[in-house]
Amino acid sequence: xxxxxxxxxxxxxxxxxxxxxxxxxxxxxxxxxxxxxxxxxxxxxxxxxxxxxxxxxxxxxxxxxxxxxxxxxxxxxxxxxxxxxxxxxxxxxxxxxxxxxxxxxxxxxxxxxxxxxxxxxxxxxxxxxxxxxxxxxxxxxxxxxxxxxxxxxxxxxxxxxxxxxxxxxxxxxxxxxxxxxxxxxxxxxxxxxxxxxxxxxxxxxxxxxxxxxxxxxxxxxxxxxxxxxxxxxxxxxxxxxxxxxxxxxxxxxxxxxxxxxxxxxxxxxxxxxxxxxxxxxxxxxxxxxxxxxxxxxxxxxxxxxxxxxxxxxxxxxxxxxxxxxxxxxxxxxxxxxxxxxxxxxxxxxxxxxxxxxxxxxxxxxxxxxxxxxxxxxxxxxxxxxxxxxxxxxxxxxxxxxxxxxxxxxxxxxxxxxxxxxxxxxxxxxxxxxxxxxxxxxxxxxxxxxxxxxxxxxxxxxxxxxxxxxxxxxxxxxxxxxxxxxxxxxxxxxxxxxxxxxxxxxxxxxxxxxxxxxxxxxxxxxxxxxxxxxxxxxxxxxxxxxxxxxxxxxxxxxxxxxxxxxxxxxxxxxxxxxxxxxxxxxxxxxxxxxxxxxxxxxxxxxxxxxxxxxxxxxxxxxxxxxxxxxxxxxxxxxxxxxxxxxxx
Ligand code: DMJ
Numbered sequence: 001x002x003x004x005x006x007x008x009x010x011x012x013x014x015x016x017x018x019x020x021x022x023x024x025x026x027x028x029x030x031x032x033x034x035x036x037x038x039x040x041x042x043x044x045x046x047x048x049x050x051x052x053x054x055x056x057x058x059x060x061x062x063x064x065x066x067x068x069x070x071x072x073x074x075x076x077x078x079x080x081x082x083x084x085x086x087x088x089x090x091x092x093x094x095x096x097x098x099x100x101x102x103x104x105x106x107x108x109x110x111x112x113x114x115x116x117x118x119x120x121x122x123x124x125x126x127x128x129x130x131x132x133x134x135x136x137x138x139x140x141x142x143x144x145x146x147x148x149x150x151x152x153x154x155x156x157x158x159x160x161x162x163x164x165x166x167x168x169x170x171x172x173x174x175x176x177x178x179x180x181x182x183x184x185x186x187x188x189x190x191x192x193x194x195x196x197x198x199x200x201x202x203x204x205x206x207x208x209x210x211x212x213x214x215x216x217x218x219x220x221x222x223x224x225x226x227x228x229x230x231x232x233x234x235x236x237x238x239x240x241x242x243x244x245x246x247x248x249x250x251x252x253x254x255x256x257x258x259x260x261x262x263x264x265x266x267x268x269x270x271x272x273x274x275x276x277x278x279x280x281x282x283x284x285x286x287x288x289x290x291x292x293x294x295x296x297x298x299x300x301x302x303x304x305x306x307x308x309x310x311x312x313x314x315x316x317x318x319x320x321x322x323x324x325x326x327x328x329x330x331x332x333x334x335x336x337x338x339x340x341x342x343x344x345x346x347x348x349x350x351x352x353x354x355x356x357x358x359x360x361x362x363x364x365x366x367x368x369x370x371x372x373x374x375x376x377x378x379x380x381x382x383x384x385x386x387x388x389x390x391x392x393x394x395x396x397x398x399x400x401x402x403x404x405x406x407x408x409x410x411x412x413x414x415x416x417x418x419x420x421x422x423x424x425x426x427x428x429x430x431x432x433x434x435x436x437x438x439x440x441x442x443x444x445x446x447x448x449x450x451x452x453x454x455x456x457x458x459x460x461x462x463x464x465x466x467x468x469x470x471x472x473x474x475x476x477x478x479x480x481x482x483x484x485x486x487x488x489x490x491x492x493x494x495x496x497x498x499x500x501x502x503x504x505x506x507x508x509x510x511x512x513x514x515x516x517x518x519x520x521x522x523x524x525x526x527x528x529x530x531x532x533x534x535x536x537x538x539x540x541x542x543x544x545x546x547x548x549x550x551x552x553x554x555x556x557x558x559x560x561x562x563x564x565x566x567x568x569x570x571x572x573x574x575x576x577x578x579x580x581x582x583x584x585x586x587x588x589x590x591x592x593x594x595x596x597x598x599x600x601x602x603x604x605x606x607x608x609x610x611x612x613x614x615x616x617x618x619x620x621x622x623x624x625x626x627x628x629x630x631x632x633x634x635x636x637x638x639x640x641x642x643x644x645x646x647x
Pocket of ligand 1 (some may be wrong): 472636
């Protein structure tokens, strides 16, 4: 019998198809296999090659699919590894820094910002100049582009003019590195010093404009409601911002503020002020402005407020009360306690000492020196670490056993070092207390996170360690670096650098790129992420401590990465806290880039400290507030280091 022809074969097999569905499938498999076997080797190779080619072309021309595949890879990767692993650096390019964890709905996008904005971003990556109003659907009149944010109009501008320039230049070059720069929208490789400084000045002007328009002469701007809030009723933001304007060379703004100080500012008011806050912001701001400008107006005002604060020291223990009525000349503790806060009574010394030196009136210095001497001798410390409260009657620490470098204790440590520096390194008691305290920090409070070994400073309560850290603690890297610059041990600088990285990660790992007020670190093995944030701690008050430390670290190391980190932070302040009608707002939720939830308040330290430190970070002129000639008070007001004969 001759072998069945193709037709016979088909006819036979067709006859078999009347069976079950399974039988049909089996038939198809057999039929295809037989046909395949009948082909020559060349034919088979050609078909295989064509199929592979088609598959490759299909994949390449279907980006959504590849995106899905990439997303799948990310999901199967350990989540923290995916977030923390740096992308490889190209020659001459800084390694890309870890991306923050994104909620799964945002998995496919690295861009930050409201979805509307992302959709409207042009393909070349430059920020849009006009963004439609989300609520109204129309265009806001503002040329910078705005979206509505629950009735409030918030700037969507992602960067500054300088940042846009980077995108444009890179686009022209059309290289892959440029694309990376645009996507991260954070790099400042091609920017000049002038670009950075202009960007910070723009931010300052924007903040100042809001204050001028809606809060002039009042304590704080409420930028969303276009109104103001009063704390002491003393033009707090205006005074806090004076020396910043001088440093930035904003002469017109400075002159209009000075005119207000000359004609409107009066301390003869029946008002309770907090001794610490008014000392660091008002007395400190006036003294530093006097030094920078040489204008006697500011010294006169400083003397006036300084003398009005003195009743605070009339206590049984000479440990000052927290509150003073500067009109009546009376002082008192808070209603619920006779305690004062340790940081508050030990962080007014730089200002009162300087006031004595300038006025040749020793009473100011004597009052604050007595506080330091008493605290120096007190029991209740742990390896140089101090508790958080001190009683104004007994002069003893209260609520003992809790130790932190955050709220209520932070600037005690800062002012130990800085008083030693201010006085020309002669008052060795300050140095000894400082060195002992830093040893105490290392022994009792420094720990590392899991899984990535970030160094942090936690808290101790009755022997129990808590891995909690306030953003306030981020002053510490800068202070440690300042100490090393002045001859203190190198291991202080090592700790400073490690902590600086941690403080940066507190921004980087949040969805908005802005740090929360408080973080908790994971320490147990098997943790998947280093940083946790409790619901109540997710706010950001535009605080300065991290950029303050970046400024010191950059001045002393000249490591460009600190500037890049500062640039990212500025970008994110612009992205999530800038209000189009003027000013910046603190926000409630740094973990929600779609709705960070404005708190409607611009703290005075945003102008007094945050923008000033950013400006100085980007300035190549290290003589602009030379750190061998000036020491910053805890509100970023530079005071002179005393000439050697004065100490
Ligand atoms: C400022 O008033 C000062 O820096 C103070 O030492 C701490 N709190 C704020 C800024 O966060």
